[in-house]
Amino acid sequence: MVEQCPVSNETPIGPTGGLTIDQLLIESRMGLDRVDPADLELEMAAGALVVDTRPADQRDRDGALPGAIVIDRNVLEWRLDPSSPHRIPGADDFTRRIVVVCNEGYSSSLAAHTLQRLGLTRATDLFGGFQAWAALRTQSDTMPPGR
Numbered sequence: 776m777v778e779q780c781p782v783s784n785e786t787p788i789g790p791t792g793g794l795t796i797d798q799l800l801i802e803s804r805m806g807l808d809r810v811d812p813a814d815l816e817l818e819m820a821a822g823a824l825v826v827d828t829r830p831a832d833q834r835d836r837d838g839a840l841p842g843a844i845v846i847d848r849n850v851l852e853w854r855l856d857p858s859s860p861h862r863i864p865g866a867d868d869f870t871r872r873i874v875v876v877c878n879e880g881y882s883s884s885l886a887a888h889t890l891q892r893l894g895l896t897r898a899t900d901l902f903g904g905f906q907a908w909a910a911l912r913t914q915s916d917t918m919p920p921g922r
Contacts, residue, residue: 800881803888807899810874812908815901816842823872824865826851828886829905833878840876840905851875851886856893873898880904 794802810818819825819842827834827843828851844863846854853861857869873895877883883900890898901908 800884803884806891807884807887809880809884809899809902811902812911815874815908818872818874821872823874824855825874825876826855827876827905828883829876829878833905837878837905837909840908843876848877848882848886852889852893855890855895855898857895869894870897871895875900876908877904879906 815825825840825843827840827845828848829837829845830847834845846863850861853859854863855866855873856862857867873887873890875883875887875890875898877886877900880901880903883904887898887900903910
């Protein structure tokens, strides 16, 4: 799959010698088995925990992601870390598949990478985020029968 993203492999090192956001995004995605929007329902059916991290205004504007739980990005790690006393019910398995969904698939990549660093080795994100999933759904809803 060709990733459409404003990220360049030739991004210079940041002024302090650290990574730029583009480099951090590339690094974060290297360890992710990103989910194609067409496969999201299959992931859910197989038991994946799908987490919508979009802010309330985006969810209000664009709608909910059926089957996903909503966790604000600023508390994501505390809610999903099996060792955290602040975890949500069901977040007690380091091997559970977790698919993080943001609006366009950028912040979710960073979040999934962080979850992996916490030991949630099967954490990943949705390629293109909610917008890619919604576009695919709209496309399939407008296709004539038999196609």
